[in-house]
Every structure is written in structure tokens, then in C-alpha cells.
Amino acid sequence: MTGWASRRAQAMPRSVFATMDAAKARARAKGLELIDLSIGSSDLAPPAVALEALRRATYDPETYGYCLFSGTAPLRRAVAAWFGARYGVSLDADEQVLPLIGSQEGFANLLLATTDPGDLILLPDPGYPSYYGAVALAGLEMHAVPLEAENGFLPELGAIPERVARRAKVLVLSYPNNPTAAVATPELMREAVAFCREHRILLVHDFPYVDTVYGDYRAPSVLAQPGGLETAVELYSCSKSFHMGGFRIGWAAGNAAAIAALARVKGAVDFNQYRGIQAMAVAALEAGAEVTREAARVFEARRDALVGALRRAGWEVPTPQASMYVWAPLPKGTDSFAFAVAAAEQTGVCVAPGRAFGERGEGYVRFALVRDAAVLARAAARLATFLEERG
Numbered sequence: 001m002t003g004w005a006s007r008r009a010q011a012m013p014r015s016v017f018a019t020m021d022a023a024k025a026r027a028r029a030k031g032l033e034l035i036d037l038s039i040g041s042s043d044l045a046p047p048a049v050a051l052e053a054l055r056r057a058t059y060d061p062e063t064y065g066y067c068l069f070s071g072t073a074p075l076r077r078a079v080a081a082w083f084g085a086r087y088g089v090s091l092d093a094d095e096q097v098l099p100l101i102g103s104q105e106g107f108a109n110l111l112l113a114t115t116d117p118g119d120l121i122l123l124p125d126p127g128y129p130s131y132y133g134a135v136a137l138a139g140l141e142m143h144a145v146p147l148e149a150e151n152g153f154l155p156e157l158g159a160i161p162e163r164v165a166r167r168a169k170v171l172v173l174s175y176p177n178n179p180t181a182a183v184a185t186p187e188l189m190r191e192a193v194a195f196c197r198e199h200r201i202l203l204v205h206d207f208p209y210v211d212t213v214y215g216d217y218r219a220p221s222v223l224a225q226p227g228g229l230e231t232a233v234e235l236y237s238c239s240k241s242f243h244m245g246g247f248r249i250g251w252a253a254g255n256a257a258a259i260a261a262l263a264r265v266k267g268a269v270d271f272n273q274y275r276g277i278q279a280m281a282v283a284a285l286e287a288g289a290e291v292t293r294e295a296a297r298v299f300e301a302r303r304d305a306l307v308g309a310l311r312r313a314g315w316e317v318p319t320p321q322a323s324m325y326v327w328a329p330l331p332k333g334t335d336s337f338a339f340a341v342a343a344a345e346q347t348g349v350c351v352a353p354g355r356a357f358g359e360r361g362e363g364y365v366r367f368a369l370v371r372d373a374a375v376l377a378r379a380a381a382r383l384a385t386f387l388e389e390r391g
């Protein structure tokens, strides 16, 4: 029985997180302390200046009505100024920047705006789960680009068969990466831009972890590479940079024709985010790099706590340079989904099963660094004992 569900709705992949939810409920019912590290939702607060901007906006009647494109100008200008200062490239605030209601919304609508049903998309495997839904919604054919441990979870663009590259309309990349926590070099970004220009492919770089970087590592933008603005769109999110996941705001930047197409599609779907929330993003962008650096140091200390505790317990995991995740290999032959469900039920510690991110995510689980260091260390110890007991 499909009831009213369209073929499109029926094609949407089912989320494994519903099953995880049931496992969490069973752990709670047993009275276990639940440590939920399965979802990458930042537990830090938005910058104080952003909260203050929202407070002021809610008392300003000018913000109460629909927000047309002209109403988004302050945010578009703030994004262009921020990008110029960060990457030394000037963006046209009218033609190369568009506010989004989160990068997830932007990704789905960008595919609707730039592809036709049956077109081919090159999608990383593993990848952020909502990519799969957006691809189904747009009716695209998918070619998986494997991200393998032996290549540092970077794509081998040269291994994509020529006939596939010739047919492809879109290539998706996302570094710092969710779920693998891998980082890219400017050389990879240059190579991706060159590959996409050669094959007339739109490069969509999902870039929500631009600010979640540790030590001296700085995340490269595809738009700052030669020819980037001719072939790429980058998606940004205030959810990760400014801990505003619930507020739903981000932006797309890049190729003017793709941005114009996205604006046309969004014009039929939404009236832009509330001006007060846009004002939050402006205030956060203008607050200076120290705001994001400080938060990144919090995640870095948590990374050290978790990685240290896992290793002390005998679980060898790599030390990520960015993102808010640790991508941990399971013992050979362990099913990631069965492991995550059993771990949640028996220890109260919830991690995301690698398979939720695609076939090549199997054999891993993802920890999100969304609790403080002491809790992460406790979670690591409990999971390590659980692993040991399972043999």
C-alpha cells in the first residue's frame, strides 16, 4: 500500500536512524545513561553577537514580513566580504551568493535547478546521507566515487571511466569530510576544478566544516582555485560554523548561472529565511575569525580526549585534522549496523553505523564530538569493553 506517496516519495531512501532511535529508547527504558554521539548536531551555543542580533530583530516590525531577494542583500554582502577576507577572491554579492535555509535545502534544490531526470551524478561513497534523498528527488542516476582508506578517503578522479565522466552533469565533493573526517589539499581542489571544466560538469562542494579545523590546517575552497567560479558552487552552513543548526541558515556561493538557476527554483519553494536569522548570520560572519577558532579548539580538545581514550583501550583510530567526527574502523567482519544497535542497547553509547553513509561506510562507525571531553572518554571506555566482550 503506497497510499498517496508518489513514485518520487517512494524512491526516497529510508533512514537507518529510525532503527537507531528505537535502540536508544530501549537503552533509556533500561535506565542506562544515554551518550548520543550518533548525530552531528553541535552542542555549543551560537555566538553572543548572533543571539543579540536575533533579539533585536524580533522587536523590529521591518523583519516581520516576507523576505524577497532584495531583503537578503545584507547577508549576501556579508558573505562576499567574509569570503574575500578568507580566500582573497571577490564574489559578486548579487550574482554569486545566495542565502539558503541550510546547506541541506540548498543541495536538494541545486540538483533540481541544474539537472534533469535521468542525468548522471558522481557521488562520493561514503557520503552525507541526505545526498541520497536529494538524488532520488531529482530522479538522477548515480555513479559512486569510492572514498577508500588507502587514498586518505580522497576521490581518485582519474579512475572515473571516460564514458562516465562524459555523461556526468554533477560531481559532489565535501572536505573536511563527513563521515570520514578526511581533509583535502588545494591540489585536490585544483584537480577537481580542472576535471569538471574538462568534462563540463558542475562541481558542488558541500563545505559546512570550513571552520571546524584543527591546529594549522586550513580548509581550501574550490572557488579560490583557477577556474573555480566557472564550474563550481560551494555550500556553506551556519549549523557548524556558528552552532545554529536549529535556525536553518547557510548560503551557496559560486558560478553565477548555477546560482541564478537555484534562485529560480527556490523562488517557487520558499521566501528566504526570517530576516532576524539572516541578521544572526551577518553578526556571526562579522564577529571575526576568533569566534570560529575558539569553537574549533573545543572540538580539537574533544578529539584528543576521544582518540586518546579509544587508543588506550586498544582501539586504533586515526587522528582527524578537521570536522566534528572520528571515523573508527571496526574489527574485520563486524557489521556496523548490528554493532551500533547492540552498543546503544547494551551500553547507552550511540554512534552512527558506517553503512548509513553508503556501502563503503561498512566496517566503520562515526563518533560525533558533541559532548564534553569527560563524557567522550567515558563513552570510549564503555564501547571498548563492549567490543572486547563481543570478541
Ligand SMILES: Cc1ncc(COP(=O)(O)O)c(C=O)c1O
Pocket: 040, 101, 102, 103, 104, 105, 128, 174, 178, 206, 208, 236, 237, 238, 239, 245, 249, 250
Ligand atoms: C556534509 C554535510 N552537509 C550538510 C549538512 C547539513 O547542513 P545544514 O544544517 O546547513 O542543512 C551536514 C550536517 O551534518 C553535513 O554534515
